[in-house]
Amino acid sequence: MSLSLVDTLQTPRSIWRSASRWLARRMPKGLFARSLLIVVAPMLLLQAFVVLFFMDRYWQLVTYRLSAALTQDIAAIIDIHKNLPNAADEDTLERIAGDRMGLDIEFLPKQSLPPALPKPFFSLLDSALSTEISRQIGRPFWIDTVGRSSLIEIRILLDDGVLRIMTRRSAAYASNSHIFILWMVGTSSLLLLVAILFLRNQIRPILRLVRAAEDFGKGRFVEFRPGGAREVRQAGFAFIEMKRRIDRAIEQRTAMLNGVSHDLRTILTRFKLSLALIGEGPDSKAMEQDIDEMQRMLEAYLAFARGDSGEPAAPTDMRRLLQDLKRDAERHGHATGIELSGDPTVTVRPDAFKRCVANLVANAQRHGDRIALQAVRDGRFLTIHVDDDGPGIPPDKREDVFRPFFRLDEARNQDEGGTGLGLAIARDVARAHGGDITLADSPLGGLRATVRVPV
Numbered sequence: 001m002s003l004s005l006v007d008t009l010q011t012p013r014s015i016w017r018s019a020s021r022w023l024a025r026r027m028p029k030g031l032f033a034r035s036l037l038i039v040v041a042p043m044l045l046l047q048a049f050v051v052l053f054f055m056d057r058y059w060q061l062v063t064y065r066l067s068a069a070l071t072q073d074i075a076a077i078i079d080i081h082k083n084l085p086n087a088a089d090e091d092t093l094e095r096i097a098g099d100r101m102g103l104d105i106e107f108l109p110k111q112s113l114p115p116a117l118p119k120p121f122f123s124l125l126d127s128a129l130s131t132e133i134s135r136q137i138g139r140p141f142w143i144d145t146v147g148r149s150s151l152i153e154i155r156i157l158l159d160d161g162v163l164r165i166m167t168r169r170s171a172a173y174a175s176n177s178h179i180f181i182l183w184m185v186g187t188s189s190l191l192l193l194v195a196i197l198f199l200r201n202q203i204r205p206i207l208r209l210v211r212a213a214e215d216f217g218k219g220r221f222v223e224f225r226p227g228g229a230r231e232v233r234q235a236g237f238a239f240i241e242m243k244r245r246i247d248r249a250i251e252q253r254t255a256m257l258n259g260v261s262h263d264l265r266t267i268l269t270r271f272k273l274s275l276a277l278i279g280e281g282p283d284s285k286a287m288e289q290d291i292d293e294m295q296r297m298l299e300a301y302l303a304f305a306r307g308d309s310g311e312p313a314a315p316t317d318m319r320r321l322l323q324d325l326k327r328d329a330e331r332h333g334h335a336t337g338i339e340l341s342g343d344p345t346v347t348v349r350p351d352a353f354k355r356c357v358a359n360l361v362a363n364a365q366r367h368g369d370r371i372a373l374q375a376v377r378d379g380r381f382l383t384i385h386v387d388d389d390g391p392g393i394p395p396d397k398r399e400d401v402f403r404p405f406f407r408l409d410e411a412r413n414q415d416e417g418g419t420g421l422g423l424a425i426a427r428d429v430a431r432a433h434g435g436d437i438t439l440a441d442s443p444l445g446g447l448r449a450t451v452r453v454p455v
């Protein structure tokens, strides 16, 4: 019982939901098109209603009244004609009708009426006149409301002939529909034009904000001045404030790290100096190695903590970058292949990006023998695959290895002296460019690390 109640309650809601989903799918996606639709749709609807309910009624009424008046004149002429004392007075009647009623009439000899014409598409005038003639005159008639555009012709069968009446179409018909439609289309087009210009101006500052935020996300320099409507300007100022705060945080971090690294390096150098002064010995050899290791680790930590702060983006030749890495890997005895497709010049932060790819290549060197580097640049992305033929990383560990200081090698009992920061740094750089790094199986049998950044 309660279930069926819930069912009936949900039915209209689910109908509403699916209807709105249907509408959302068919609505244009862009803000410009949507706003335009919001402006144009009510305008068109309003005009349709006005034409349908008001103008249509109005035209009908006026046309019926005019037709009735015209028919009255014709009826009067027929009555007078019937009672004319002699046939010569027909000329007088024709003259009076022409001068006073605007009717060009002619009494034709006895003949039959032409066959009826097909009904015109807009038959308002035709039907109004036909109704009135049948009602007021009640004789056989023939009308032509289409033939000559500005005139209408009526023929009425009299007892002893045919009365032919020619008159202006406007005498019987409120016939300004084309002007009205012209006005409607004209004003609508004008309104549409104004709406397009106005909306475009409103949307431009939003697009500029979008572009600035995108550039900032990709780590590029952004010159941005808020503009447009108040809310958009507010969003723009909020963005600038956010950017300023992020820049300041990065600056502070860099300054602090520079201080730390300088101080620690000084101490390490002092250590080394003291060791050198003590002279060669079995202990000093081990201590020297420790100091070297410490220095290496310190550099790695600092590089990680520093990130890629402050480096401006610049067009960078990926072919050169990959060739440098290949040369380096080959120097260490690894067979390395390069493949490159698409425009090789990509705007990135050169040093940071090289560090990112180099970290991946260093991993491939450490774990595999053969290495393959493959760069693909399409319209939107630069994708670099670094493949090796090493042991790979099991799928359930592929997220863990990105954590700073996380190393699988310790578990694998092959201490190669890494700090576990390489992938963390690489991902940091890729994300600062608005992209990311993913790990997968390589066609070479080992790991495939993929950097993908928007260009």
Ligand SMILES: Nc1ncnc2c1ncn2[C@@H]1O[C@H](COP(=O)(O)OP(=O)(O)OP(=O)(O)O)[C@@H](O)[C@H]1O
Pocket (backbone or CB within 6 Å): 300, 359, 362, 363, 364, 367, 388, 390, 391, 392, 393, 401, 402, 406, 407, 408, 409, 410, 417, 418, 419, 420, 421, 422, 423, 424, 446, 447
């Ligand atoms: N190509 C690879 N094949 C197999 N395992 C890998 C590969 N690359 C990374 N790993 C595993 O992921 C772990 C994390 O890698 P990451 O580069 O972050 O650190 P690292 O190489 O150990 O040290 P660092 O790069 O800082 O010298 C590594 O310890 C290693 O176990």
Ligand SMILES: [Mg+2]
Pocket (backbone or CB within 6 Å): 359, 362, 363, 418, 421, 422, 423
């Ligand atoms: Mg590494």
